[in-house]
Amino acid sequence: MEFYLTALMIGICLSTMSLGIFITMKIFKIPDITTDGSYTLGAVVTALLLPWQLNPFLAIPITLIAGGVAGALTGIVHTKLKIDALLAGILVMTALYSINLSLLGRSNIPLINIKTIFSYFHPFNKEVYDGLMMATLIVTIIISLLAYLLKTDFGIAMRATGNSDSMTRALGINNDKMKIIGLAIANSLTAFSGYLVAQYQNFTDINMGIGIVITGLGSVLISSAIINWLGVANIWIQLLCVVIGCVIFQMVLAVTLSLGIDPNMLKLVTAIFVLLIVSLPKFLGRAAA
């Protein structure tokens, strides 16, 4: 039981990163893989700030800004230097590895015996449930803010940018600016996942972001399947589906591990799982046709 609760917890912590991938992949149609770097950056910033007795809630805006700057950089490289989005993301991600390492000063920092975001409320008096409640609360706030943003006039312009760039240009929307802001928002959400996970696992590791973008992609693909299947039009529910997709993804990994698979094989299993999600609908479609 504990095992699945842990998976649920990680799923919720990683869901803001998945929301970030949802924004880049589904709203802007940009394949952004700055994620691996900005996720670690969020955790690194957290590991640097919290030992100073800084209130963990005050660390939130700093984490978001750090991730936002990383995303904006990718956006600037992509739009202003006209470099392919995928390559722009790889460049910033690679650069971030060195930046993260020099900020961290060593390959990992433990976060033990310090106040984290999970040390404040204990309504259940049981660590697992208290943590789950806190993470759920925060993610709910984030989804609400994001859903509101996407319904505003600015949000409509954001959604249109990824949908029809000829139309948005003709309607006075600066597509480049929109993409830069979108990538900034997406990567600040990703950094926020790093912030949550670092505090949940009580350490920051320089390698914790490797391959995390695959987890986000997998979660978004699962959520798109749910969204298409149920025909969800409401943007609030769509965002909720992304969180559910992320939790399902972690659950499947948890089951895989419980079957006794070597943890070193986890990335391979993750990759194969994502491959299955991507290819299964095509195979099923062919069988039906």
Next chain:
Amino acid sequence: MIALSNINKVFNKDKDNEVVAIKSLSLTINEGEYLTIVGSNGSGKSTLLNIISGAEMPTNGTITIEGTDVTKMPEYKRSKWIARVFQNPLSGTAPDLSIIDNFRLAALRTQSRGLTIGVNASFKKKVKDRIATLGMGLENKTEQPIGTLSGGQRQALTLLMGVMDETKILLLDEPTAALDPRSADIIMKTADVLIKEHNLTAILITHNLKYAHQYGNRLIQMSEGVITKSLDSQQKLALPLTDLFAWFI
């Protein structure tokens, strides 16, 4: 209203596949004029329209709109004067967004898009009333993604979207090329009504000589990047349709 002076546009300059699309072209379009441009494929009509809208930058020459030099101004900034209808019905709307969201963006073409929710009851009513004037029965489908509509319906909505915000210039780049004859007639009539109603300066590119003859108060023909024939409103009125057909023989 729009003044083009000595515009040249060369694609792939100094390469084997160099194309001179516009050759030292000067053209002044006055306020309230409805200019129709005809010409065979490759004559430079669309390039000319793209240079006015800012989708293409001229190789040299200057463009002014209402006295403002816009030669280097990007397309999205020129949109404060210009509304456009594209040849491809898919280009003028965002398919995954609802009709109402598309109209919301169109209503903010010249304004900033803030962090407030602008799609409220009064806005929805305003859009429904506008759409009802088309008589296509689309006023009850405003929450539907615009991509689920037919090309003709989307083109008609794009036209209406063009006048949701303050507009001075309407550019119509073969708006009926992808449509069936009935939808095409509706689009051309709607455009004519809107141009008169809002006193727009308009430019229409068309291969349909019947429309070129019927609509607009000035007519030019282009060929290989230059204006080969130019008729003012009186000459255009006096021109028999058969003579217009003869231009292309």
